[in-house]
Each structure stands twice: as C-alpha cells, then as structure tokens.
Amino acid sequence: MSRGRISIVGAGPGDPELITVKALRRLEEADVVLYDRLVSDELLNYCRTGTLKIYCGKAPGRHALTQSEIERLIVDYATVGHHVVRLKGGDPFVFGRGGEEALAAARAGIPFEVIPGVTSAAGASASAGIPLTHRGTAASFAVVTGSRCGGENAPVRWDLLAQSVDTLAVYMGVAKLGEICGELIRHGRAASTPAALIENATTSAERVVTGTLGDIVQRAAAMRIGNPAMLLVGDTVGIREMLRPAEAVERRIV
Incomplete structure (x- = not known):
C-alpha cells in the first residue's frame, strides 16, 4: 500500500x-x-x-x-x-x-x-467569565505548566513570572497548587492577588472556585476540586463577579 x-x-x-x-x-x-x-x-x-x-x-x-x-x-x-x-x-x-x-x-x-484547537486556557477563561487580557487591567498573559513546580528539575522561572506577567494560566497545577501559590508569593506577587480554579472547563461538569493566592488552596480543598482544572491568577479574575449578574439574567430569560 x-x-x-x-x-x-x-x-x-x-x-x-x-x-x-x-x-x-x-x-x-x-x-x-x-x-x-x-x-x-x-x-x-x-x-x-x-x-x-x-x-x-x-x-x-x-x-x-x-x-x-x-x-x-x-x-x-x-x-x-x-x-x-x-x-x-x-x-x-x-x-x-x-x-x-x-x-x-x-x-x-x-x-x-x-x-489547532481551542486551548484550555482560552476555553476556561471564556467559560468562567475571566478575561486573559482586559483594557486597563491586564495587557499580558502567559501559559505555564504547574506539574513540575519545585524540585531539582523545575522548568519554570516563577521568580520572573511573578513580576512580569499580568495574568497567569497554569495547566496541570492541582497537585502542586500550594507550591505554585507559594512560589508566586515568595517572589513578590501579593497574597491578595485574585485567583480562580476552573474544573472541567466548558463542560456540563464545570465548577469554579475563586479566592486569592493566599487562600485558593484552602478554598479548592473545601470544594474538592480535582483534575482537570485550570488555575488563573491575576486581577482579571475579579471581572467574573461583574459578569455573573448579567449571566444569571440571561439564563432566567432562556
């Protein structure tokens, strides 16, 4: 053949x-x-x-x-x-x-x-109502793997990401969530920075938990968030709350 x-x-x-x-x-x-x-x-x-x-x-x-x-x-x-x-x-x-x-x-x-396909960062962002960029709030974003945070062979420069990027989209970070948040805070990102975890993004099983770098680990544990989940870190997470009332009205109309 x-x-x-x-x-x-x-x-x-x-x-x-x-x-x-x-x-x-x-x-x-x-x-x-x-x-x-x-x-x-x-x-x-x-x-x-x-x-x-x-x-x-x-x-x-x-x-x-x-x-x-x-x-x-x-x-x-x-x-x-x-x-x-x-x-x-x-x-x-x-x-x-x-x-x-x-x-x-x-x-x-x-x-x-x-x-190409719609990557999970873009899908999770849109589905959860959290823009990756937003005029006056975020002019940059980065996608990064969280699966190997810490350890001797860590491939990610959290020290640079903590200060240089407005919105972070972290793939495969649930198992290392505490370490990721700790690295970002240790390198200068404020513990009060908004953060969100989106589990099973874009599907009927989607769940979203929001908080800050300082408390997202506890909030995620309380909701038993598991893989697959996308971690979004940055001020645009706060826009989700502004969009939710309009979303609720639309669903009632439908």
Whole structure:
C-alpha cells in the first residue's frame, strides 16, 4: 500500500461543539483515530463505520500507552497507507506533546499536518467569565505548566513570572497548587492577588472556585476540586463577579 498521512488534531477544551470544522472533517475521513482521555466521546461519533479507535489517554500516574508507543502506532498505521488522526484535548502544540508526534512523522518521512484547537486556557477563561487580557487591567498573559513546580528539575522561572506577567494560566497545577501559590508569593506577587480554579472547563461538569493566592488552596480543598482544572491568577479574575449578574439574567430569560 502507498504511504498514508497523519493529522495531529486539537479537539478543544472539553465542550464537543468547540472543535473546528476542519478537525471534524479529518475525523470523518480517518481510518485510524488515537484519542486522549479528555476528548469528548461525542466526537468519536463523527468517525465513519469501520474506523479503528484506539484509546491512549493519560491520567496522573496511569497511562494507557507511553508516548513512545503512541508515536510508534501513528507511524506504523500511516506507513501501511492509513489516514491516522491523533486526536488531542485542547491544542496539540500547547502542552499536548504534538511537537513530539510531528517530529516522529517527519523522521519517518510521512506527510503530516497539525490542526489547532481551542486551548484550555482560552476555553476556561471564556467559560468562567475571566478575561486573559482586559483594557486597563491586564495587557499580558502567559501559559505555564504547574506539574513540575519545585524540585531539582523545575522548568519554570516563577521568580520572573511573578513580576512580569499580568495574568497567569497554569495547566496541570492541582497537585502542586500550594507550591505554585507559594512560589508566586515568595517572589513578590501579593497574597491578595485574585485567583480562580476552573474544573472541567466548558463542560456540563464545570465548577469554579475563586479566592486569592493566599487562600485558593484552602478554598479548592473545601470544594474538592480535582483534575482537570485550570488555575488563573491575576486581577482579571475579579471581572467574573461583574459578569455573573448579567449571566444569571440571561439564563432566567432562556
């Protein structure tokens, strides 16, 4: 068979309606789909009958497949002529390891494309009513992983982020929430800085807890917030309270 191709596709932040039209077309065309844990099951219904669907989700401490196994599979299936879709939550190039999979395809000489998706920071921000930027309040934002906060191999310069960015969007930070808040405060961010955790953003299971860097850990524990959750830090968190009355009125009208 002729060599196939690989589509590395972002499924968006959780709500299946937030996937792009181009991404849906690739699902409809696919021979093989390898999909992640946070991808809505509803999206798999767009696959045609006979499409091979392989679950390769990763939860903290529990991986259905290793990253090297995933890369081997997408290359192997494409090599024998299949159109392979690697379906990932959020955006493939924002903490999605899409770059590693694109490199695997490139090394094997297989044609590939990357289809962007709504990344979780943007999805959580919009769904919770917390702008990432806002005129007069926040002119910059940064996305950062919280999964390796602290320790000898910490990849994040919290000392620089604490002072240089208006809004911080922290992915994968629930397990290290106390350490993240502590690092930001230790490096000069005020303990009174507004903070929010958005659990299961954009889905029907979404929950939001707000507070400050000084008390968000206790508030999150009281509500038993768990993964997946996005941490937003900055003054724009306060805008959520201004938007909530209008949101409540709209829902009553509907």
